[in-house]
């Protein structure tokens with residue numbers, strides 16, 4: 001007789017989500033182009049990971065893949081995404097995926113503040129969410145939603161009785177986070193969670209995200225093009241360019257010792273990190289779009305001040321540079337960092 005033992009949930013620091021060799025394609029005019037290529041990333045229990053990079057680098061596509069929710073004309077072409085207790089989400093049926101979305105995997109998509117149901121109050125939408133996931137104690141669910149809304153600085157009773165059009169963009173963005181957390185998801189994915197907020201509300205909401213993350217020992221991924229936003233919040237940062245993760249490591253280590261020229265340039269362009277807006281330097285050039293991402297060699301080489309001949313021929317692979325710090329670059333790490341000159345983070 002065989003006995004099955006339920007696998008224990010991961011301890012703090014263990015990987016709850018493991019993305020391996022992920023490739024995601026979009027089809028444009030009959031041709032498939034990779035928006036994410038060879039991406040491998042762990043989301044660890046108790047840690048906030050910031051996924052940063054300029055617009056178009058593939059961040060949202062990677063985040064959507066974690067929910068197996070890449071829209072047409074996109075598809076996950078290769079790789080695996082293991083979520084603890086669920087399995088490889090790339091192989092789950094649509095029905096199984098619907099069950100885990102929201103309950104195990106909480107998500108706030110970009111612009112989700114515009115995607116609430118305009119015909120139902122927020123409270124009714126919370127009840128619908130609960131029913132669709134088989135929640136028995138609906139009053140308890142509403143009370144948790146109210147508490148979370150209050151944590152987000154909102155008037156709980158008022159927002160639950162409101163329709164979307166009665167709420168500001170900032171209020172809706174906070175409510176998006178409430179929806180993501182109300183079913184006790186263990187993995188939280190936030191795509192640009194604070195873009196509709198002014199700077200003060202932004203930092204208040206980020207603080208609350210950190211508290212709720214800590215209290216519930218979550219594995220959290222925050223996607224943003226604004227390195228300043230996540231540098232104060234995330235435990236580790238993954239930097240994307242041209243669909244690749246080009247550097248990944250503990251936040252402080254990465255900010256002090258960037259080992260990829262793109263990370264270094266991003267840091268130098270972020271006034272909040274540099275400290276002096278006048279010293280922040282915009283990145284020269286523009287990122288590639290899907291059709292112009294180089295198919296061979298390093299995707300960043302056209303904008304790289306450290307490029308050599310090999311960069312046109314051979315794509316650098318993400319490899320360990322120091323404990324927990326990975327980079328994909330042919331240039332010597334010591335030549336790229338640390339950031340000390342004017343305009344760099346120091």
Ligand SMILES: Nc1ncnc2c1ncn2[C@@H]1O[C@H](COP(=O)(O)OP(=O)(O)OP(=O)(O)O)[C@@H](O)[C@H]1O
Pocket residue numbers: 026027028035053054055056057058059060061062071072073074110225288289290
């Ligand atoms: N539905 C789609 N059809 C075709 N191409 C797409 C689609 N969605 C995204 N892309 C392309 O895929 C690439 C990656 O886009 P993605 O939105 O993942 O990047 P991002 O880093 O999240 O950027 P942003 O911060 O602007 O959302 C971009 O070149 C984008 O134009």
